[in-house]
Amino acid sequence: MANILVVGDGAIGLLFSHFLAKHHAIYILTRKGTVNTRFYSHSNAASEKINATFISQEQLSQTPEFDIVLFTVKAFAVQQAYAQVKPYLGNNTHIILSHNGMGNVEQLNEQLTKQQSLYFLTTSIAGFKSNPNIVQHTGNGQSVLGGCNQLAIQNIQQLSEQLHTIPQLIVSNNIExxxxxxxxxxxxxxxxxxxxxxxxxxxxxxxxxxxxxxxxxxxxxxxxxxxxxxxxxxxxxxxxxxxxxxxxxxxxxxxxxxxxxxxxxxxxxxxxxxxxxxxxxxxxxxxxxxxxxxxxxxxx
The missing domain is CATH 1.10.1040.10 (N-(1-d-carboxylethyl)-l-norvaline Dehydrogenase; domain 2)
Structure with a gap:
């Protein structure tokens, strides 16, 4: 079991959190209320509580060290989000980006230590938030994980095994x-x-x-x-x-x-x-x- 921080509680962040919570301790960094329960809904099935702990920026110092940090914020917000989380990253933390569009990989690689690996996770899973506390899973699709620096390329099989509860997850050696x-x-x-x-x-x-x-x-x-x-x-x-x-x-x-x-x-x-x-x-x-x-x- 790993300690995973998901940065961003949009639709994709909540969907990934729901899947990963089956085997890991999930913390979700949010700017909204941390006491509200969030739910996952798929088709006509009953809604399920997302088994995660919601934390604010101020609570980061009180959490255990994170093995994996998954950024699911929009592309334009990645640099600011990384700056907020950076002081709480461990020397060997796996860092994963997941957003639409290009950019951020080169800038982030320059800010990491030699022991920190950077990955990109692209996904075709579809969802939307029908209200602030419920994510609707509206479409299935493949998710692809790729390494964005040499250390990540070396460690990618190990990380993909930790993330195996994400549906249809595969590894690519050409993520760009x-x-x-x-x-x-x-x-x-x-x-x-x-x-x-x-x-x-x-x-x-x-x-x-x-x-x-x-x-x-x-x-x-x-x-x-x-x-x-x-x-x-x-x-x-x-x-x-x-x-x-x-x-x-x-x-x-x-x-x-x-x-x-x-x-x-x-x-x-x-x-x-x-x-x-x-x-x-x-x-x-x-x-x-x-x-x-x-x-x-x-x-x-």
Whole structure:
């Protein structure tokens, strides 16, 4: 049994906590009330209490040393969250990131000790919070764990065994490729559903075809510049498959815009735009969608 700290009590953080609590002691760092019980709900089954201890920033010093810290906050919040937790990390703590979009891995690696391993966990599990205390598990999918520094690559099998209660968990030796493939799905779905206020499945309508193709074409040019082997036809197939599997779901960016929260657009279209400038590749469609989401967020 390991002591695991989950940083962030959004839908994915609560889903992972529910699965991991079957074999581990789970602590969830939250900015909300720590005395409230959180529940997991799947399909028509009765809700289950999530067996975790909710703690505040002030309580971190009173907890046992953590073997694993899993960051499930949005991409833009990772650096601040890491700074808050850093004083309480052990010399051999396993650190896992799980968010949409790119970024953070390089910056975090520079801040770790030589004994700390860094991983990325990408997931297709779907869920949403129907209220602040209940997470609805709305879709099954594969979760992939990969090492982001040399020590993590050496230890990944051991860590994956500790995390085995996460459904459909596999290990990858090329997590950067998988992260970029997931980025392409995010580009195709998240900003457009947020911009047009629609469910994921509605993007399969013909009027969105050209936008999706243009966005992913630019992103595939960036992938080539980064020496990643990603073909446009494969990116389109993955994106439309996710649209079908999550047809009745609203994307996380849709929900962020709807509730006037900061979005992960800078780690999605913003990443493509940034890489385009670095590699002298034009990305007008991602640039335009980035600007529209930023304007929509700031206008509301």
């Amino acid at each position: 490729q998988l992260r970029f493939e997931k980025l392409l799905v995010n580009i195709a779905i998240n900003p457009l559903t947020a911009l047009y206020n629609i469910k994921n499945g509605q993007l399969r309508a013909p009027q969105f075809n050209s936008s999706i193709i243009n966005l992913l074409t630019e992103a595939c040019h960036i992938a080539t510049a980064l020496k990643l082997n990603i073909k446009l036809i494969d990116a389109l197939e993955r994106a439309y498959k996710v649209m079908s599997l999550t047809a009745e779901n609203y994307s996380s960016m849709h929900q962020d815009v709807l509730h006037n929260r900061q979005t992960e657009i800078m780690a999605i279209c913003g990443y493509i735009s940034e890489q385009g400038k670095l590699h002298h590749i034009a990305t007008p469609y991602n640039d335009a969608l980035l600007a529209k989401i930023l304007a929509k967020k700031s206008a509301e």
